[in-house]
């Protein structure tokens with residue numbers, strides 16, 4: 001069935017189900033009026049012109065599809081749109097992956113069967129999911145971004161999520177202006193760093209790295225909670241989801257028989273990200289972090305990934321200087337804006 005037909009029918013059913021019986025007559029009246037006056041499904045142009053009118057909610061719901069996975073075709077559409085947006089402002093923002101396609105929440109804005117806007121919560125992160133939003137450069141400043149944000153808030157509210165983080169690359173003029181316009185409050189900034197060359201070999205190597213499996217979930221969650229100072233449950237749930245995924249791997253670092261830290265890698269599309277890197281507080285300051293990182297990075301180098309990347313909070317001086325001394329260089333940065341879903 002064409003998108004033109006699916007949208008209004010799905011909209012009508014979804015809206016009808018949520019509305020009080022006493023008000024259903026009114027909805028039918030409004031829908032009939034829309035069909036009679038316009039004779040076809042409302043499109044993006046009409047959305048622009050009727051912002052703020054009684055038709056707005058119906059139109060917005062009608063153009064946006066929410067999915068929990070991405071089909072192959074949807075993933076290809078999202079990749080094309082993301083590539084165009086990245087090229088347009090020389091960004092390194094969103095890179096849809098097959099891993100992302102198998103979970104999360106995705107909002108698609110269609111314009112005549114063409115994906116012109118896309119908002120994704122790639123991993124349904126805990127406790128605050130992270131959202132990325134892109135709009136076709138030829139279709140900007142027409143309210144598509146805002147419509148996607150409204151739909152994202154609704155989606156979160158339905159799932160009991162009271163706030164989420166909107167990610168914007170700092171050098172994206174449109175992204176920064178948009179995040180401010182939708183009421184985002186910048187919570188923190190992260191650098192993306194890229195390995196340029198080879199990390200120096202550590203002078204001593206006391207640690208051993210062992211790839212973790214499901215039996216190690218509790219130990220890993222414990223190390224991460226202690227290293228990042230947040231609740232164990234957050235890590236446990238996330239690890240449980242990721243540990244079985246073919247794109248993720250996690251390692252436990254030990255000295256003699258003692259587990260002292262952990263590190264992870266998520267790798268796809270020629271890019272490998274170093275993630276979940278932490279050393280337990282009592283074992284810091286002894287060079288173990290450097291040993292864990294260089295062993296991991298050297299392993300990745302031998303696998304020939306085109307890019308080896310790591311992300312770090314801008315105010316984490318200790319980690320920043322370690323990464324710099326291990327041949328990582330800042331390539332770009334991202335602001336994380338807190339968005340409340342109840343306003």
Ligand SMILES: CC(C)(COP(=O)(O)OP(=O)(O)OC[C@H]1O[C@@H](n2cnc3c(N)ncnc32)[C@H](O)[C@@H]1OP(=O)(O)O)[C@@H](O)C(=O)NCCC(=O)NCCS
Pocket residue numbers: 085089093132133134135136139140141142143144145146147166167168169172173174175176177178179181182
């Ligand atoms: C950011 C982005 C998603 C906005 O999409 P959009 O459909 O153009 O957004 P909207 O039309 O709903 O704009 C909402 C408001 O944001 C602000 N805004 C958006 N782009 C802007 C720009 N280039 N300059 C100044 N203000 C801008 C305006 O206040 C705008 O309201 P107005 O048009 O009534 O003045 C789009 O520009 C994009 O894909 N950018 C690249 C990806 C990116 O940086 N995403 C991060 C988002 S936080």
